[in-house]
Amino acid sequence: MSEYENNLKAANNYLERFKTNVTGHYINGQFTVPAGSKTYENTTPTDQSSLGQVVEGSEADVDAACAAAEQAFPEWRDMPGPARKKLLNHFADLVEARAEEIALVESMDCGQPIRFMKQAAVRGAANFRFFADKSPEAQNGLALHQDQHTNYTIRTPIGPVGIITPWNTPFMLSTWKIAPALAAGCTVVHKPAELSPLSAMLLAEIAQEAGIPAGVWNTVNGFGQVAGKRLTEHPSIKAVSLVGDSATGRHIMRQGAETLKRVHFELGGKNPVIVFDDADFDRALDAVVFMIYSLNGQRCTSSSRLLIQSGIRDKFITALEQRVKALQVGHSLDPATEVGPLIHTGHFSKVMSYMDAAKEDGATTAVGGIRREDLGPGNYVSPTLFTNADNSMRIAREEIFGPVLTAISFDTEEDAIRIANDTDYGLSGYIWTSNTGRAMRMATRVEAGMLWVNSENNRNLPSPFGGIKSSGIGRDGGDYSFDFYMETKNVCIAHDTHKVPVLGR
Numbered sequence: 001m002s003e004y005e006n007n008l009k010a011a012n013n014y015l016e017r018f019k020t021n022v023t024g025h026y027i028n029g030q031f032t033v034p035a036g037s038k039t040y041e042n043t044t045p046t047d048q049s050s051l052g053q054v055v056e057g058s059e060a061d062v063d064a065a066c067a068a069a070e071q072a073f074p075e076w077r078d079m080p081g082p083a084r085k086k087l088l089n090h091f092a093d094l095v096e097a098r099a100e101e102i103a104l105v106e107s108m109d110c111g112q113p114i115r116f117m118k119q120a121a122v123r124g125a126a127n128f129r130f131f132a133d134k135s136p137e138a139q140n141g142l143a144l145h146q147d148q149h150t151n152y153t154i155r156t157p158i159g160p161v162g163i164i165t166p167w168n169t170p171f172m173l174s175t176w177k178i179a180p181a182l183a184a185g186c187t188v189v190h191k192p193a194e195l196s197p198l199s200a201m202l203l204a205e206i207a208q209e210a211g212i213p214a215g216v217w218n219t220v221n222g223f224g225q226v227a228g229k230r231l232t233e234h235p236s237i238k239a240v241s242l243v244g245d246s247a248t249g250r251h252i253m254r255q256g257a258e259t260l261k262r263v264h265f266e267l268g269g270k271n272p273v274i275v276f277d278d279a280d281f282d283r284a285l286d287a288v289v290f291m292i293y294s295l296n297g298q299r300c301t302s303s304s305r306l307l308i309q310s311g312i313r314d315k316f317i318t319a320l321e322q323r324v325k326a327l328q329v330g331h332s333l334d335p336a337t338e339v340g341p342l343i344h345t346g347h348f349s350k351v352m353s354y355m356d357a358a359k360e361d362g363a364t365t366a367v368g369g370i371r372r373e374d375l376g377p378g379n380y381v382s383p384t385l386f387t388n389a390d391n392s393m394r395i396a397r398e399e400i401f402g403p404v405l406t407a408i409s410f411d412t413e414e415d416a417i418r419i420a421n422d423t424d425y426g427l428s429g430y431i432w433t434s435n436t437g438r439a440m441r442m443a444t445r446v447e448a449g450m451l452w453v454n455s456e457n458n459r460n461l462p463s464p465f466g467g468i469k470s471s472g473i474g475r476d477g478g479d480y481s482f483d484f485y486m487e488t489k490n491v492c493i494a495h496d497t498h499k500v501p502v503l504g505r
């Protein structure tokens with residue numbers, strides 16, 4: 001049997017229980033399908049077949065999860081850091097033990113190729129280990145000395161928090177968000193994306209198996225407009241962390257206004273990769289291809305705008321065309337697949353609409369632009385490269401979130417900066433040059449939360465992760481995450497030497 005056939009067989013075994021049982025919620029340590037629940041059908045983007053029914057969380061379901069998170073909070077908050085560290089590291093062990101199941105279920109549920117999802121469990125476990133190890137020091141603050149007073153700060157967990165995640169890499173992003181919240185001492189209500197709910201249920205099972213106390217970790221399935229909305233409005237929830245669309249961020253800010261929610265948003269992007277004439281040609285080419293066509297282009301940090309300097313433009317575009325034509329599109333579980341199906345027919349239609357927009361706006365479709373009919377009913381799009389584009393076109397301004405790259409030519413460093421910054425977004429940017437001074441100048445002036453010089457998206461857990469402009473508010477990673485999930489309190493102690501002001505003596 002080929003590896004592909006093995007994957008299909010194993011995936012079917014793991015998915016069987018989701019197909020035959022309704023996927024419900026995980027609330028207060030119990031898996032539950034509340035009586036009278038409405039359900040919806042979850043399908044796989046590989047061929048649109050059913051992966052089973054999922055509960056549409058109601059406001060009452062969210063209320064129950066929030067009540068559980070509130071009740072569990074004091075005990076979790078007061079658990080000593082070393083004990084939390086041990087528990088969360090144990091959780092990470094159990095994630096790794098289920099690596100194959102997580103990879104296969106995730107691939108089938110969201111369409112991401114197995115070659116990338118194989119790492120999902122390892123990366124998810126690494127997220128937990130990193131924050132678990134920081135748990136004992138999460139409350140540490142600063143000592144701020146004055147002549148006659150000494151100030152020190154302490155951090156305390158903010159309370160129950162809501163975590164709302166998208167469908168593009170649901171397992172990885174859920175662990176990236178939930179790990180620091182738990183390590184900080186917060187309890188969690190997680191609302192996974194409705195289009196990819198399965199790996200969140202695996203996480204909840206692992207939470208139960210690991211012995212994370214009831215109510216500390218709750219998962220409510222359902223739609224953003226009902227379950228997500230209620231979560232962001234709930235008075236018990238002290239902060240909301242969203243990874244999703246910029247429009248969703250705006251909704252959540254409005255929804256959370258009444259209860260003055262602290263919010264952290266990781267939103268969309270239209271990220272530039274800027275390749276100068278003096279770049280290492282081969283490494284830049286590899287990175288340009290990887291950062292838009294990996295993960296089906298459904299990646300917030302994807303470099304969806306290629307800004308290519310005029311001196312190497314023709315040579316670079318020719319080489320790029322060859323590479324894009326050669327990309328292997330196919331079933332998510334085929335180990336040869338480099339680009340899998342897009343998450344959902346609705347999203348597929350949105351991506352395909354840009355094929356027309358490109359023509360209407362006058363760009364050239366150098367490669368792709370069509371549905372891969374030969375691959376059956378799944379959401380397969382041929383990897384697409386638009387050339388002769390300018391930055392005013394819709395394909396250069398709007399987040400397409402698919403394997404679609406828009407190439408724009410520039411002449412000077414100033415041009416590159418102007419085009420790079422001419423966008424509503426500001427998540428990431430990539431600069432390819434062998435001139436260190438130029439790299440430093442670009443790094444200062446390109447408007448983005450994260451810049452990589454001569455690299456693709458390299459992950460470093462202590463580094464700040466997040467965007468500016470419409471790409472987000474706040475930073476994750478290392479201590480930045482604790483700043484979000486914790487309150488800082490200042491304590492000021494007098495040395496008994498200062499003059500206390502006197503009134504009415």
Ligand code: NAD
Nearest residue numbers: 165166167192193224228229244245248251266267268300
């Ligand atoms: P989405 O905003 O449609 O959905 C994300 C989550 O928000 C889902 O769980 C959804 O149910 C929920 N939601 C929707 N409306 C809501 C509301 N009114 N109140 C509360 N919750 C609501 O995003 P998506 O389509 O699932 O994911 C793709 C988007 O995510 C892209 O824009 C992508 O760039 C972004 N993304 C950003 C990052 C980052 O780190 N910046 C990472 C991954 C994805």
